[in-house]
Amino acid sequence: MRISLSSSSFQLSLDLAKDHFKIGDLDRAEFHLRSSLELEESEEAYFYLGLVQNALGSWSDALVSYYKAVSLNHEYGNPCNEIGVLLLRMGNDKEAVYWLKKSIRCERNDAPHISYFNLATLYKLWNRPERSLQYLHKALSLKKDFLEANELWREIKADEEAPSN
Numbered sequence: 001m002r003i004s005l006s007s008s009s010f011q012l013s014l015d016l017a018k019d020h021f022k023i024g025d026l027d028r029a030e031f032h033l034r035s036s037l038e039l040e041e042s043e044e045a046y047f048y049l050g051l052v053q054n055a056l057g058s059w060s061d062a063l064v065s066y067y068k069a070v071s072l073n074h075e076y077g078n079p080c081n082e083i084g085v086l087l088l089r090m091g092n093d094k095e096a097v098y099w100l101k102k103s104i105r106c107e108r109n110d111a112p113h114i115s116y117f118n119l120a121t122l123y124k125l126w127n128r129p130e131r132s133l134q135y136l137h138k139a140l141s142l143k144k145d146f147l148e149a150n151e152l153w154r155e156i157k158a159d160e161e162a163p164s165n
Contacts (some may be wrong), residue, residue: 010039043072047079077109113142
């Protein structure tokens with residue numbers, strides 16, 4: 001099998017971008033992501049570009065990148081989760097729930113436990129501890145050593161056991 005030069009260049013740029021993102025070099029990560037996208041549109045490149053833009057505080061740009069990632073692959077849950085988180089930050093709770101639940105249903109999701117945790121957090125904010133605990137249970141069944149989920153579980157349980165005024 002022969003790989004075209006543009007395909008191997010695309011993958012190299014994408015891999016470099018991911019490496020730079022992981023060490024926090026956002027400018028280089030963005031450069032390599034944009035370079036890869038000039039060669040080939042990819043849901044993964046748009047997803048990482050959204051992560052970079054989000055980290056830089058460009059929420060609107062990040063949303064556009066995440067939406068592009070989802071438009072290229074409707075079964076890619078990672079950008080759906082990020083859309084949900086951003087919409088939550090922007091005060092659009094109900095639409096956030098839609099995207100977080102969509103993330104869970106997607107065939108490709110590298111971290112569904114995160115989506116469950118985000119839903120649990122949202123339901124805790126809405127003072128719905130029973131729903132929050134349901135989502136935390138699902139998150140913890142996928143990743144038992146999920147520190148934040150365990151902490152939120154203990155916090156909700158402590159709130160339930162506290163005497164009401």
